[in-house]
Amino acid sequence: MGNMSKLQDMFLGWNKLTGNIPSEIQNLRAIQHLSLRNNELVGTFPPSMGNLSTLVMLDIGANNLHGNIPTEFAKLVNLKEIYLGSNKITGQILDSFYNISGLETIALAANELSGSLPSNFAHNFPNLNGLYLGLNHFSGTIPSSISNVSKLTFLDLGHNFLSGDVPMNLGNLQQLEVINLQLNQLTNDPSTRELSFLTSLSSCKHLKRIQLGYNAFRGTFPKSLAFSNWSDSLDVFITSGNDITGEIPVEISKLSNLVWLGIGKNRLSGSIPHELGNMRKLQKLTLWKNKINGTIPESLCNMEVLFRLDLSENQLSDEIPSCLGNLSSLRELFLDSNALSSNIPPTFWSNIGISTLSLSSNFLNGSLPLGIGSLRSLSNLNLSRNQFSGEIPSTIGQLQNLVNLSLSMNNFEGLIPQSVGYLVALAYLDLSGNNLSGMIPESLVNLKQLSYLNVSFNALTGKIPNGGPFANLTAASFMGNAELCGPSQFNVAECRIGGMKRKNKRRALTFALASVAVALVVTTIFMVWFLKYRKRSRQLPIPDLIGQSHQRISYYEVVRGTNNFDEANLIGRGGLGLVYKGTLQDGIIVAVKVFNTEVQDAFRRFDLECEVLRNIRHRNLVKVISSCANLDFKALVLEYMPNGNLDAWLYSHNNFLDLSQRLRVMIDVASAMEYLHEGHSFVVVHCDLKPSNILLDGDMVARVSDFGISKFMTADKLIAQTKTLGTIGYMAPEYGSEGLVSTMGDVYSYGIMLMETFTRKKPMDDLFVGELSLKRWVFESLPDRVMDVVDANLFSRQDEQFSFKETCFKLVMELALQCTSESPQERISMKDVLVRLNKIQTNLLHCPTTSQNRM
Numbered sequence: 001m002g003n004m005s006k007l008q009d010m011f012l013g014w015n016k017l018t019g020n021i022p023s024e025i026q027n028l029r030a031i032q033h034l035s036l037r038n039n040e041l042v043g044t045f046p047p048s049m050g051n052l053s054t055l056v057m058l059d060i061g062a063n064n065l066h067g068n069i070p071t072e073f074a075k076l077v078n079l080k081e082i083y084l085g086s087n088k089i090t091g092q093i094l095d096s097f098y099n100i101s102g103l104e105t106i107a108l109a110a111n112e113l114s115g116s117l118p119s120n121f122a123h124n125f126p127n128l129n130g131l132y133l134g135l136n137h138f139s140g141t142i143p144s145s146i147s148n149v150s151k152l153t154f155l156d157l158g159h160n161f162l163s164g165d166v167p168m169n170l171g172n173l174q175q176l177e178v179i180n181l182q183l184n185q186l187t188n189d190p191s192t193r194e195l196s197f198l199t200s201l202s203s204c205k206h207l208k209r210i211q212l213g214y215n216a217f218r219g220t221f222p223k224s225l226a227f228s229n230w231s232d233s234l235d236v237f238i239t240s241g242n243d244i245t246g247e248i249p250v251e252i253s254k255l256s257n258l259v260w261l262g263i264g265k266n267r268l269s270g271s272i273p274h275e276l277g278n279m280r281k282l283q284k285l286t287l288w289k290n291k292i293n294g295t296i297p298e299s300l301c302n303m304e305v306l307f308r309l310d311l312s313e314n315q316l317s318d319e320i321p322s323c324l325g326n327l328s329s330l331r332e333l334f335l336d337s338n339a340l341s342s343n344i345p346p347t348f349w350s351n352i353g354i355s356t357l358s359l360s361s362n363f364l365n366g367s368l369p370l371g372i373g374s375l376r377s378l379s380n381l382n383l384s385r386n387q388f389s390g391e392i393p394s395t396i397g398q399l400q401n402l403v404n405l406s407l408s409m410n411n412f413e414g415l416i417p418q419s420v421g422y423l424v425a426l427a428y429l430d431l432s433g434n435n436l437s438g439m440i441p442e443s444l445v446n447l448k449q450l451s452y453l454n455v456s457f458n459a460l461t462g463k464i465p466n467g468g469p470f471a472n473l474t475a476a477s478f479m480g481n482a483e484l485c486g487p488s489q490f491n492v493a494e495c496r497i498g499g500m501k502r503k504n505k506r507r508a509l510t511f512a513l514a515s516v517a518v519a520l521v522v523t524t525i526f527m528v529w530f531l532k533y534r535k536r537s538r539q540l541p542i543p544d545l546i547g548q549s550h551q552r553i554s555y556y557e558v559v560r561g562t563n564n565f566d567e568a569n570l571i572g573r574g575g576l577g578l579v580y581k582g583t584l585q586d587g588i589i590v591a592v593k594v595f596n597t598e599v600q601d602a603f604r605r606f607d608l609e610c611e612v613l614r615n616i617r618h619r620n621l622v623k624v625i626s627s628c629a630n631l632d633f634k635a636l637v638l639e640y641m642p643n644g645n646l647d648a649w650l651y652s653h654n655n656f657l658d659l660s661q662r663l664r665v666m667i668d669v670a671s672a673m674e675y676l677h678e679g680h681s682f683v684v685v686h687c688d689l690k691p692s693n694i695l696l697d698g699d700m701v702a703r704v705s706d707f708g709i710s711k712f713m714t715a716d717k718l719i720a721q722t723k724t725l726g727t728i729g730y731m732a733p734e735y736g737s738e739g740l741v742s743t744m745g746d747v748y749s750y751g752i753m754l755m756e757t758f759t760r761k762k763p764m765d766d767l768f769v770g771e772l773s774l775k776r777w778v779f780e781s782l783p784d785r786v787m788d789v790v791d792a793n794l795f796s797r798q799d800e801q802f803s804f805k806e807t808c809f810k811l812v813m814e815l816a817l818q819c820t821s822e823s824p825q826e827r828i829s830m831k832d833v834l835v836r837l838n839k840i841q842t843n844l845l846h847c848p849t850t851s852q853n854r855m
Helices: 023-027 047-051 071-075 095-099 144-148 196-201 250-254 274-278 298-302 322-326 346-350 370-374 394-398 418-422 442-446 468-472 500-538 555-561 602-613 646-650 659-678 733-738 743-759 774-781 802-819 830-845 848-854
Strands: 009-011 033-035 057-059 081-083 088-092 105-107 112-115 130-132 137-140 154-156 161-165 178-180 185-187 209-211 236-238 260-262 284-286 308-310 315-318 332-334 339-342 356-358 363-366 380-382 387-391 404-406 411-415 428-430 435-438 452-454 459-463 483-485 570-574 577-583 589-595 624-629 634-639 682-685 694-696 702-704 711-714 719-721 740-742
Touching (some): 047 071, 071 095, 250 274, 274 298, 298 322, 322 346, 346 370, 370 394, 394 418, 555 577, 555 589, 589 602, 602 624, 602 634, 646 694, 659 694, 659 702, 659 743, 659 802, 659 830, 733 740, 733 743, 740 743, 743 774, 743 802, 743 830, 774 802, 802 830
Parallel strands (some): 009 033, 033 057, 057 081, 081 105, 088 112, 130 154, 154 178, 161 185, 178 209, 236 260, 260 284, 308 332, 339 363, 356 380, 363 387, 380 404, 411 435, 428 452, 459 483
Antiparallel strands (some): 570 577, 577 589, 589 634, 624 634, 682 711, 694 702, 719 740
């Protein structure tokens, strides 16, 4: 390669080249176009590439290159196009890079670049027509000067951490064809309730794609928005997940060339305008999770090429238009979680191309026809939580592509068809909560892909099949069927086998078991006496504060209260199991923490959490109401926390905690931890402190939860050893490396959580690679660059009290660093943490603006 000094063009893309980029590449003195795209190259960019002064186009995208963009690239003064996307490039774009003023295309998307865009961005690249910076870690605001890049046609800043308002002058980009700002933290001008920047964009008459989803705009569509300006050009318009209110503008129907309209997961109300039916080229219409009411307009059937229709999680009522079944192009239909009634129109069973049909959680009724077998392309069918009746048609076995089938919580009766065993692709089958009878078909043993089966709460009888997927099932799949029999692992009766020989064997076995039982009873009595005596001698008082006053809650009351553990009631997931919202018979709303008994040590952790929660009482600890347990089921019934957990609030686009609220939450947590560490004659070490374990009640008071791996300690033994590890990123160094547990380990976890709460960065964030950690990132920011790490949503430099709040934030970060000292002996106690935080809060309350806001 070093001898090809006159070579002008080299295209080696889309091969399987491996290794580093050779340093000899610098000898291609005449090279103008160099493409190594889509290979398997590794390593960093050779700085010597900066010597290729004749280079006009450089494309090394879609490899595995890492490191920074070399400063030497600034010498590529003739470069017009640079494509480095889809690598693992880190660091900031150096100022010298912005000196390549002749660039027309900058494609750096899908890397790990950080930093902010300079305010004079437009002055550096007057000829730029394509800017691709999406899928990185850029922060800061969008420079308003970008509107002066008059030749810009493609602007991709999506999936970063950009914040602040969208510039109001983007309408100056008259050549703009694509704008992607989705998945950032962008806001709307707070002085207006309308998304005013959209009005400016409407003057960009060449726009083909607008992607603004999942930001924090919180406003309405502007009444003056000229959708008609985009009628000939726009084909994609996505503003999902932005908390947009108001009604769907009728004028949106003027986008006659639109292919994809996505305005789901907002708070839109009113009805679906029938004028939307004029959008004849629409292929995807997603309005899910809004507050839209009324009926589904039949005019939607005019969309002759509609591929996906998602109207789920709204308040739609009345019938499903029968004409939807005639849309031969329709492949995915989601109408679940509405208030639709009547039968499924017969026309639905003639759309042989449909692949997904979700109608769950409505008031649909009637029976399923034999014609359902004609939907040969169907892979997902969800009709659960309706009022369907009759028998399950045997023709359902013809749906050979079916992967997920749910008919639960209906009124189906009769037998489970043998033909269900012909569904060779089936992975998920839920028939629970019906009136099905007879035996479970032996043919289900042949379903090799089946990983989930639920036939609970029916009237099934006979033997549970052996082998196949049944080997990996649990009792939860079969409960509520009193006449089923089979292996003891399913918590059902043993199947009877006739014959005198069997009876004799059973008698002998009974006698032997009785003898063993007597011996066990005697041994148990002795062991109980011995352990009680030993426990007294240690003088470790753990009083039973609950005693017999707790209400007893049966398993069936838990099942009823959670609607058979309905996924709609699922409010949390963890390593030990699931948490459901439930309602007891007396109307009390509770949280039911169901332990996954297949997890190692689940029973021990259940017992431990019971032991901890029944012996501690504090306003900042989650309150246990009762427990529910049998051989195969373990659950805690806890006080319901309506405001979820701290983790959800920190990373939500719809909810927000201001500076004083976050400080109040962390004071609550510190108060709870000080009580656990110093409020008893015994010590409780939590061992897994993190935001997802901090719950918030109706008054936003924080409660510490999840004591599944906690440790009891005595005053004379404050360090223990364990093999059960907490959560990576929050564990103290001595905990992770040596398994040493102490109150100082909790202090370390608290310090990490304190940093995360105010920076909105998880300790395992993609930003932290190599030697860079959350702790080091915060440490290096003090004292002069601390505002580089704070959550951008907390402060604005225009705030009159900015310097005062900045000081408070510095004090919090300094405290967090003292909590996370490498040596446990150098960390401060939770008692001292609480004192320091209360002082910071007192200072914050003396800030006039803060005091007024609290009122």
